[in-house]
Amino acid sequence: THTHTHTHTHTHTHNPQGARLSTVKGGASSLSSLCAHGGPYCRHDPTLPCNGTSTRDCECLPPDDGKLCSGVGAITCRGGATCMPCWELGECPTSNASLSFQWTPIAGQEGTHIVCFDATSEGAAGCAAEEASVLSERCAALSSPAQCVNLEIFPDPPPMIWTTFAADVDPFQRSGVAYLGRELAFTVYANDSNCADSPDISMGDMPPGASMGPQMSTTTRESFTVTSFTGEEATTQQECRTHRRRFVWKIPHTYGGYVGTHCFYATDSCGVDAACSGGLDTSEVCVELRVAKCQYAVNREQSIAEVAAIFGTDWIQIFNMNDMLSPDYVLFKNQVLRIGKMYQVTAGDTLLRLAARFGTAHESIAFLNYEVGEEETSNITVGQQLCLVANSCLGHIQSDWDQNPPVDESLERWYEGVKSAYHALQEAKTRSMAGQPQPSFDDL
Numbered sequence: 465t466h467t468h469t470h471t472h473t474h475t476h477t478h479n480p481q482g483a484r485l486s487t488v489k490g491g492a493s494s495l496s497s498l499c500a501h502g503g504p505y506c507r508h509d510p511t512l513p514c515n516g517t518s519t520r521d522c523e524c525l526p527p528d529d530g531k532l533c534s535g536v537g538a539i540t541c542r543g544g545a546t547c548m549p550c551w552e553l554g555e556c557p558t559s560n561a562s563l564s565f566q567w568t569p570i571a572g573q574e575g576t577h578i579v580c581f582d583a584t585s586e587g588a589a590g591c592a593a594e595e596a597s598v599l600s601e602r603c604a605a606l607s608s609p610a611q612c613v614n615l616e617i618f619p620d621p622p623p624m625i626w627t628t629f630a631a632d633v634d635p636f637q638r639s640g641v642a643y644l645g646r647e648l649a650f651t652v653y654a655n656d657s658n659c660a661d662s663p664d665i666s667m668g669d670m671p672p673g674a675s676m677g678p679q680m681s682t683t684t685r686e687s688f689t690v691t692s693f694t695g696e697e698a699t700t701q702q703e704c705r706t707h708r709r710r711f712v713w714k715i716p717h718t719y720g721g722y723v724g725t726h727c728f729y730a731t732d733s734c735g736v737d738a739a740c741s742g743g744l745d746t747s748e749v750c751v752e753l754r755v756a757k758c759q760y761a762v763n764r765e766q767s768i769a770e771v772a773a774i775f776g777t778d779w780i781q782i783f784n785m786n787d788m789l790s791p792d793y794v795l796f797k798n799q800v801l802r803i804g805k806m807y808q809v810t811a812g813d814t815l816l817r818l819a820a821r822f823g824t825a826h827e828s829i830a831f832l833n834y835e836v837g838e839e840e841t842s843n844i845t846v847g848q849q850l851c852l853v854a855n856s857c858l859g860h861i862q863s864d865w866d867q868n869p870p871v872d873e874s875l876e877r878w879y880e881g882v883k884s885a886y887h888a889l890q891e892a893k894t895r896s897m898a899g900q901p902q903p904s905f906d907d908l
Contacts, residue, residue: 480577480615483567491561497534500553502527502545510542530555559585569617580612618690622745623656623663625730627711629751636798641754643800644720646761648713648753652676654730657688659704661745663730667711671724671753677710713753717774720851721757722834725750757833758804758851762795775803776828777853804832804851809844818850823858 506512506522514524532538533547541547550556561583584607632650633642642648654663667676684706689699727750760771768791769779783791785802819826830837832851
C-alpha cells in the first residue's frame with residue numbers, strides 16, 4: 465500500500481510580539497511495502513536459488529531485499545522474497561520538515577522568553593478503508609515531544625565613540641593646543657558591541673574651515689562573553705565593524721586664542737524600521753579646541769618675512785622675538801615662531817589706549833586676538849591676556865610708571881637717557897617723512 469504522511473512544525477506557546485514563522489518546507493513521505501527475506505537467484509529463472517557466484521548456466525543476482533514492491537515503480541519480489549509493509553520492517557522513509565523562526569526584539573521586550581516547538585503528523589492521507597484496521601496506528605495524527613528554546617533579551621547598548629585628539633592635536637610638542645598655520649587633524653572612531661548595529665558618525669557645530677571626511681569602516685571578528693539573568697556565561701564570536709571619520713581644520717589666522725568645545729556623535733543606523741530594534745541610541749564625545757595666541761607654526765618653505773607679512777609686522781620683529789642666530793636660516797615645517805608679545809590687561813586699559821601705547825592699530829589687535837576680532841567686542845577685562853605686535857618707533861616713549869619715578873637716581877638717569885634717545889629717533893622719523901634734512905649723529 466502506498467500512502468503519504470505530512471508533518472507540521474509549529475510553536476507550542478504564543479510567539480513573542482514581532483516574531484515570524486515561515487511556511488513549512490518538506491514534510492511528505494511515503495508509507496510503502498518492501499521486499500524482504502529473499503536470497504540470490506538466477507537471472508533466467510528467479511525461482512532458482514544460487515550461492516552468489518555466477519556460472520555458465522546461471523547469472524547470479526543479489527536479493528531483492530529493500531526494493532519497493534508497491535506503488536509507482538514497484539517490482540515483483542523474486543528469489544523467495546516476500547513483500548512486507550515498511551513499518552513492520554522498521555524501514556519507512558523519514559519525513560523531514562523545516563521552518564524558520566525570525567524575531568528582532570524591540571525596546572520593552574528585555575528579559576527571558578521561552579519559545580517551544582513540536583512536530584505533528586497529519587496522518588496518512590492515502591489510507592484505504594480496507595486497510596484502516598491494519599494501519600490505524602500509522603494513519604492517526606501523532607505529535608512529538610516539545611523542544612523549547614530559552615531566549616534572553618538584553619538591552620541594546622549605545623554605540624561607543626572615541627577620538628585620537630589628545631595624540632594628534634600637537635604631535636610635536638605635546639602641548640595640547642593647536643597652532644595657527646598648522647592644519648589640525650584627528651580621527652573619530654565608533655563601534656557597537658551589538659554588531660547588528662552600524663553607528664553613523666556626525667559632528668555638531670563646526671568652526672570655520674573645518675570639515676569631516678567620508679565614513680570608512682574596518683571589519684574585525686570579536687569575541688563577546690555575556691552573562692545571563694541566571695548567571696550562566698556564554699562566549700560568542702561576531703563580525704563587527706569599526707567606523708571612522710577624519711576631522712580636518714584649517715585654522716583661520718584670526719583664530720589665535722580661540723577656545724571652543726565641539727562634540728561628535730555616534731548614532732545607531734538601525735532602529736526605525738521593522739527589521740530593527742525600534743529605538744535609536746546616540747553617544748557623544750566632546751573635545752576642547754584651543755588655539756595658541758602669539759604663536760605660528762611655519763609651513764613648508766616659508767621665510768620669516770612671509771610670516772611677518774601675515775600678521776602686519778616686519779621680519780626684524782619676528783627675528784627679535786625668537787631664538788635665532790640669523791634671519792637667513794631656513795625654517796623647517798611645523799617650527800613654532802612667536803609673532804607677538806603677550807600682554808596682561810590692567811585697570812584703565814582700553815583697546816585704543818593699548819594701540820596708541822604700543823604703536824599698533826586696533827585692526828592688528830583684532831586680527832591677533834579671536835575674542836576681539838571674531839567676536840567683535842571692544843570690552844576687555846583686568847587679567848585678560850592679549851597678543852600685541854608692538855612698534856617701538858610709533859609707540860609711547862614713556863611707560864605708565866614714568867609718573868612715579870623710582871627712588872634710585874642712577875636708574876632714573878639711565879631711563880631718562882633712554883627716553884631722550886627714543887624722542888630723538890621719533891623726531892628723525894618725522895623729519896624724514898616731511899622731507900627735511902636729517903640730523904647728524906652728533907646731534908642725536
